[in-house]
Amino acid sequence: MLNVQDLDVFYGEFQAIDNVALKIEKGQTVIVVGPNGAGKSTLLRTIAGLLPPRRGTISFEGQRIDRMEAYHVVENGISLVPEGGRVFPHLSVLDNLKVGSYNKAARAKAQQWMKRIFELFPVLSNRKTQRAGSLSGGERQMLAIARSLMSQPRLIMLDEPSLGLAPLVVDMVFEFVLTMKQEGYTVLLVEQNANKALKVADYAYLIESGKLVFEGRSEDFDKNPYIKTAYLGI
Amino acid sequence: MVEQIIMALLNGILLGGVLALLAFGLNLIFGVVKIIHMAYGQFVMLGFYFIYFFYTAWHIPLLLSMAMGIVAMGLIGILVQLVIINPLLKAPRLNQLLALASLIIVVENLAQVIWGADYRGIPLTMPIIQFGEIFIRSSFLIAFIGAILTLGLLYLFLNRTYLGLGIRAVAQDLEMAKGVGINPNVIYYLTQATGGALTGLVAAFFIPIYTVHPHFGASFTLMAFVIVVFGGMGNLLGGFASAFIIGIATSVTAVLSSKEIADILALVLFIGMMMIRPQGLFGTES
Ligand SMILES: Nc1ncnc2c1ncn2[C@@H]1O[C@H](COP(=O)(O)OP(=O)(O)OP(=O)(O)O)[C@@H](O)[C@H]1O
Ligand SMILES: [Mg+2]
Numbered sequence: 001m002l003n004v005q006d007l008d009v010f011y012g013e014f015q016a017i018d019n020v021a022l023k024i025e026k027g028q029t030v031i032v033v034g035p036n037g038a039g040k041s042t043l044l045r046t047i048a049g050l051l052p053p054r055r056g057t058i059s060f061e062g063q064r065i066d067r068m069e070a071y072h073v074v075e076n077g078i079s080l081v082p083e084g085g086r087v088f089p090h091l092s093v094l095d096n097l098k099v100g101s102y103n104k105a106a107r108a109k110a111q112q113w114m115k116r117i118f119e120l121f122p123v124l125s126n127r128k129t130q131r132a133g134s135l136s137g138g139e140r141q142m143l144a145i146a147r148s149l150m151s152q153p154r155l156i157m158l159d160e161p162s163l164g165l166a167p168l169v170v171d172m173v174f175e176f177v178l179t180m181k182q183e184g185y186t187v188l189l190v191e192q193n194a195n196k197a198l199k200v201a202d203y204a205y206l207i208e209s210g211k212l213v214f215e216g217r218s219e220d221f222d223k224n225p226y227i228k229t230a231y232l233g234i
Numbered sequence: 235m236v237e238q239i240i241m242a243l244l245n246g247i248l249l250g251g252v253l254a255l256l257a258f259g260l261n262l263i264f265g266v267v268k269i270i271h272m273a274y275g276q277f278v279m280l281g282f283y284f285i286y287f288f289y290t291a292w293h294i295p296l297l298l299s300m301a302m303g304i305v306a307m308g309l310i311g312i313l314v315q316l317v318i319i320n321p322l323l324k325a326p327r328l329n330q331l332l333a334l335a336s337l338i339i340v341v342e343n344l345a346q347v348i349w350g351a352d353y354r355g356i357p358l359t360m361p362i363i364q365f366g367e368i369f370i371r372s373s374f375l376i377a378f379i380g381a382i383l384t385l386g387l388l389y390l391f392l393n394r395t396y397l398g399l400g401i402r403a404v405a406q407d408l409e410m411a412k413g414v415g416i417n418p419n420v421i422y423y424l425t426q427a428t429g430g431a432l433t434g435l436v437a438a439f440f441i442p443i444y445t446v447h448p449h450f451g452a453s454f455t456l457m458a459f460v461i462v463v464f465g466g467m468g469n470l471l472g473g474f475a476s477a478f479i480i481g482i483a484t485s486v487t488a489v490l491s492s493k494e495i496a497d498i499l500a501l502v503l504f505i506g507m508m509m510i511r512p513q514g515l516f517g518t519e520s
Contacts, residue, residue, distance in 0.1 A: 048413060074415030082413060088406045091399075099403050102396060103415040151415055 001026040001186055002047070002078075002155060007056035009039070009046050009210075016042040017053075018210040024155070024203075029177065029187040033194040033231060034207040040190040041083055043207070044157045047188075048080040049073035060155065075103045079153035083160055085140035087147065089133030093124055096132045096143055100150030110150065117146045120179070138169035145176060156180060157188040162196070174200060194231040198222070206231070237367040242489035243482060248374040250481025251381035252439050256458040257465065257473035258385060259432035265405040265468035266425040267319060269330050273337040275455030277430065280341055281307045281437030282446040286354055296356065300441070304434035311430020312423050319422070338455070345448040355445030377439035384435060385474065388428075392470075401425060405468070453497070460504040466514025476515055 002024040009017035016039045024030045034040050045051045047058055049070035058066040065073055079100075087096050097117060101110035118125035121142050127135065132143055141161055148156055158177070162170040170193070177200050180187055191197035198204060198218040206214040206227065214227060221227050256274065263271045271277075284306045288299035318337065322330045360373040392398035403411040404421045412418060436454075444450070461480050465472030480500055488496040507514060 050409060050413060069417065070412035071415045071417045074413070080413050082410060086407070086410055088403055088410065090406055091402060095399060095402075098396075099399050099411075099414050099416075102400060102403075106415075107396060147414065 001028075001061060002188070003057075003059045004043075004047065005057050007043075007046065007058070008054045009042055009051055010054050011042075016210050017046065020056075020207065020210070020212050022205055022212075024186060024188060026154075026186055027181075027184060028202045029181050029189065029200055030203045030205070031189045031191055031197045031201040032205045032207060033191055033197060035192070037209075038207045039210040040207065041159050042210075044080055044159050044188070044190055047073075047157065048078065050080075071103070074151055074153075075105065077152075077154040079148040079151045079156050081144050081148045081156065081158045081161060084163065085137060085144045085161075087132040087135075087140050087143050089131065091132055092129050093132055093135070093143060094128045096147050097124075097150050100147035101152070103151055106150060106152045109152065113150055113152065117149060120149075120176075121146050138165050138172070141165060141169070141173060142176075145173075149180075153185070155186045155188065157190075159190050160192060161189070162191065162193050170196070194221075194227075198232075238489050239486060241368055241370070242486045244368070244370055245374060246482030246485030247478060248370070248378040249485060250478035251378040251385075252436055253457060253461055253481050254474050254477035255381045255384060255432055255436050256454060257461040257477045258388065258470060259429040260458045260462050261465075261468055261470050261473045262401075262425055263429045264462070265470070266401055267315070267422055269319060269334065270459075271314075271429065272331065272334040273341055273451075273455065274429075274433065274458055275453065276338050276341040276451035277307060277310070277433035278437050278440070278454050279345060279446060279448070279451030280310070281434040282440060282444075282450065283345055283349055283354075284434070285437060285441060286356060286446065287349075289356055296358075296441075300434075300438035303437060304431050307434030307437070308427040308431035311426035311428070311433075314430070315422050315426040319426075338452075342448045342451070349448070351448060353445040353447050356441055358442045360442050371443070373439075373442035377443070380435075380439060384432075397421075397424060457500065460500050463504060464507050464515055466516045469514065469516050472514055472516030479515075 004020060004022040007017050007020040008015065020043065032040055032043065042051065046053050049065065049068050049072065053066055057064060060076060060078060063076065065076060088099065091099065097114060098110065101107050101113065123139055123142060124146060132140065135143060145161065161173045165173065174196050177187060177189060181200065189197055198221055201218050203217060204215065204221055205212060214224065260271055260274050263269065281303050285299045285303035288294045288302050289296055294302065318333050319330065322333055360371060363370045363372055363375065392402060400416045400421050401424065403414065403416055404418050408418060461476050462473050464480060465476030480503065483503065484496040484500050487499045
């Protein structure tokens with residue numbers, strides 16, 4: 001479904017992604033783990049069309065998307081939940097959701113979807129008119145996920161959705177990832193919390209300093225002694 | 235004297251409505267495109283000349299001339315984005331500011347070349363409304379009602395439509411707005427067109443009130459700027475409230491002393507605000 005090849009991404013002269021390749025099949029949950037500054041967010045932002053790659057190709061459902069503007073990528077069915085529960089702080093919860101359905105196809109069915117979203121996220125339905133900036137960290141993360149679902153994506157990319165949240169809320173976030181998986185979404189999840197992420201993953205990639213250093217199924221990660229000590233804390 | 239002050243107060247409120255339109259446009263452009271439109275008042279002058287030209291040279295009925303003036307200014311707004319802002323999008327802020335400031339000179343000289351330095355206007359006799367000892371010009375009242383209606387429509391547009399939501403989203407967080415599927419270019423052009431059309435509308439309201447000359451716009455640029463800073467840059471509600479505060483303060487001062495003192499008062503308010511609350515009366519700390 002998503003196929004990334006030979007990807008190089010630069011910030012000025014600094015290379016943040018170095019020759020990365022990655023593949024996701026329809027319905028899979030794929031995770032990317034790696035330490036701070038490894039280039040995980042950069043990878044997601046590049047796929048989302050927010051950063052142009054210097055080299056390499058990204059195709060989605062057989063179509064090249066690596067030169068597309070971000071809004072076009074969204075129209076084509078990819079949605080990014082940005083790092084840190086980034087929402088529009090001065091918009092109400094309702095408007096944050098509405099803006100998620102900005103693309104034409106999603107707009108037509110926005111009302112229906114909004115209902116579904118409120119069933120899925122009851123916390124948000126009690127806060128419809130509240131400014132998103134006044135939500136708690138966990139609620140904001142929920143809103144960011146809900147907003148991204150409003151665009152009716154086929155691939156949803158989550159950038160460290162558990163970061164900075166209380167353990168109980170972290171569990172909730174991972175439950176949502178499982179729910180999305182059951183609902184048939186294809187998920188690309190970036191996490192530092194490798195233990196929890198590996199439990200929900202069909203396939204995993206490890207990147208360090210912009211380079212792919214390991215890939216495999218969750219079991220392969222569990223068996224690798226280097227990864228065990230460096231990332232799984234066993 | 236009491237009647238004079240009441241009349242000045244009323245005129246301040248009525249004119250405040252029109253100033254609120256100008257402040258809204260300037261704020262909208264600042265909030266969305268992140269530039270200060272240095273020639274905003276000069277655009278009112280240009281709009282005035284357009285309407286004057288359509289009416290006197292092409293003999294188009296006045297209301298239609300006004301509508302055409304509004305559309306023309308909307309198109310000029312788009313042109314500003316296309317010709318000045320887009321090429322400088324990645325340039326330092328200062329360059330954008332200088333380019334827009336130089337637009338003042340371009341527009342004023344263009345007006346001078348085309349229409350000359352004379353005062354020009356469309357003579358209209360509009361009735362005076364009288365309540366006892368109080369007189370109000372109906373042209374002021376029409377301008378006020380028109381301005382408030384327009385602001386109401388703009389409010390609905392921003393809050394009830396997808397495009398309005400897109401404008402608010404881009405104003406808050408450009409990158410995330412792109413991320414949720416908004417094409418920022420559409421929003422920029424729309425914002426500039428709206429901002430431009432508003433100067434045309436203000437010009438239309440001014441037709442029965444003023445005569446125009448090439449330097450007519452300068453005081454409105456200043457006025458709009460004072461109001462916007464006073465209310466907090468980019469804060470639409472703040473701009474609305476401060477339009478009336480400044481409108482009333484200057485109009486009452488003009489009656490009590492003189493027009494010049496009133497202008498000085500506006501600047502003193504402006505500088506005072508910059509010193510005490512640089513974020514403006516209604517601005518937030520950030
Ligand atoms: N806008 C930018 N300009 C310059 N360098 C940047 C920019 N954004 C990120 N970088 C650099 O690129 C590298 C990768 O950053 P990125 O945010 O992708 O890492 P990450 O894996 O998401 O880290 P984290 O786990 O902390 O979120 C880092 O070294 C970072 O300093
Ligand atoms: Mg990151």
